[in-house]
Amino acid sequence: MVQLEYSVEEPLNREPDLETLVSSFITTDGYDRNHGPIPNIDTGTHKVSVIGLVDDEISLSVADLQALPQHSVICALQCAGNRRHTMRTKLKEVSGIDWFDGAVMNCKWTGPLLKDVLEKAGINIEDEKVEQAHVAFSCFQTLTQEDDHYGASIPLARTMDRDSSILLALQMNDKPLTPNHGAPVRVITPGIAGARSVKWLDQISVQMSESKSYYQQHDYKILPPEADTKEKAENYWGKVAALQDMPVNSVIGVPKSGTTVQRDADGTIEIKGYALPSGADGPIVRVEVSVGGETWQDAELIKAYEGEDAEDVELKWAWALWTAKVKVEKGRDIKIFSRATDKSGSTQEKCPEWNLRGVAYNGYGEAFGLEIV
Numbered sequence: 001m002v003q004l005e006y007s008v009e010e011p012l013n014r015e016p017d018l019e020t021l022v023s024s025f026i027t028t029d030g031y032d033r034n035h036g037p038i039p040n041i042d043t044g045t046h047k048v049s050v051i052g053l054v055d056d057e058i059s060l061s062v063a064d065l066q067a068l069p070q071h072s073v074i075c076a077l078q079c080a081g082n083r084r085h086t087m088r089t090k091l092k093e094v095s096g097i098d099w100f101d102g103a104v105m106n107c108k109w110t111g112p113l114l115k116d117v118l119e120k121a122g123i124n125i126e127d128e129k130v131e132q133a134h135v136a137f138s139c140f141q142t143l144t145q146e147d148d149h150y151g152a153s154i155p156l157a158r159t160m161d162r163d164s165s166i167l168l169a170l171q172m173n174d175k176p177l178t179p180n181h182g183a184p185v186r187v188i189t190p191g192i193a194g195a196r197s198v199k200w201l202d203q204i205s206v207q208m209s210e211s212k213s214y215y216q217q218h219d220y221k222i223l224p225p226e227a228d229t230k231e232k233a234e235n236y237w238g239k240v241a242a243l244q245d246m247p248v249n250s251v252i253g254v255p256k257s258g259t260t261v262q263r264d265a266d267g268t269i270e271i272k273g274y275a276l277p278s279g280a281d282g283p284i285v286r287v288e289v290s291v292g293g294e295t296w297q298d299a300e301l302i303k304a305y306e307g308e309d310a311e312d313v314e315l316k317w318a319w320a321l322w323t324a325k326v327k328v329e330k331g332r333d334i335k336i337f338s339r340a341t342d343k344s345g346s347t348q349e350k351c352p353e354w355n356l357r358g359v360a361y362n363g364y365g366e367a368f369g370l371e372i373v
């Protein structure tokens, strides 16, 4: 039996303080999101099986995964429920954990490409059917709150594109994964909702249908606004697509809502935050900020990565940190906003439509109730 920490009734769910979160490009203290306990798996004996529409069903140890070419990606990993609190308080009540703006992290992940692992087993699907196929990931280590295991799937085609950088991660920020983040191996799906980055990975299945998991079929979907009760939602789960790519977003980390801010001698205050591109449309190319929401000025995108290999590091999947100095009059109850634009031109709207589960909220970033002195 694997040793478990926390429980199905009380899993570990937490987010870091926002000011700390935006203080470094590579985050060291991320958020935790679990639908059940955290298993402590023995790295020496753990195996990942590859089954389904493949030439040979195979089973790979961690050493086997380490022996494949290793690939690194710096990407944002974000819970689909990030910013749910804002949807709940601005629009109307939603169901789900009350995440503020910190259910996101930006890390370097390293491990073999899922594509290479699948090719080791050999994909056995006729060419014309590849577009409709899926790769399902399962973790059978523990029960979860709504199912007997955790599972998710993504389209096979996305996986087969090397540039999607979909990995079986063995390392996070150059160190072996810790149990809370999925040790010894987890999936990393850049640009796609965190729910698909299955931790403590046991099984990969190539199949023609999506994962049957509760978390693919009955959760993590943007339901239309008319689905406003649990009962009504039942008619929609089967019709609405599973959430995959996350939308463009930005958040103000400093100053915090409800605080008093001292202006500099030139009458400005400093604003800092993060921005996330939509899906595969990174990087972020522009962030604007506004006092009050009428006129906007450009924020400065902070030079992201200063490592020796900076030239070679692709930042398409990463978040962007930004900073701005804005002139503000003294006063109370001041509101400031941020809005981001990514390479494809997608830009944030003031407020998205309400959805029952409060997922994918990406209205303007904001800090409100500020007292400027």
Ligand SMILES: Nc1nc2c(c(=O)[nH]1)N[C@H]1C(S)=C(S)[C@@H](COP(=O)(O)O)O[C@H]1N2
Residues within 6 Å of the ligand: 030, 031, 032, 033, 034, 035, 036, 078, 079, 080, 139, 150, 180, 181, 182, 193, 194, 195, 196, 197, 198, 199, 200
């Ligand atoms: N096995 C397993 N994988 C999982 C989950 C889980 O509960 N069990 N939660 C998912 C969700 S909803 C998110 S947002 C991310 C969170 O990853 P983290 O805890 O490393 O931040 O893991 C995903 N993978």
Ligand SMILES: [Mo]
Residues within 6 Å of the ligand: 033, 078, 079, 080, 081, 194, 195
């Ligand atoms: Mo999540």
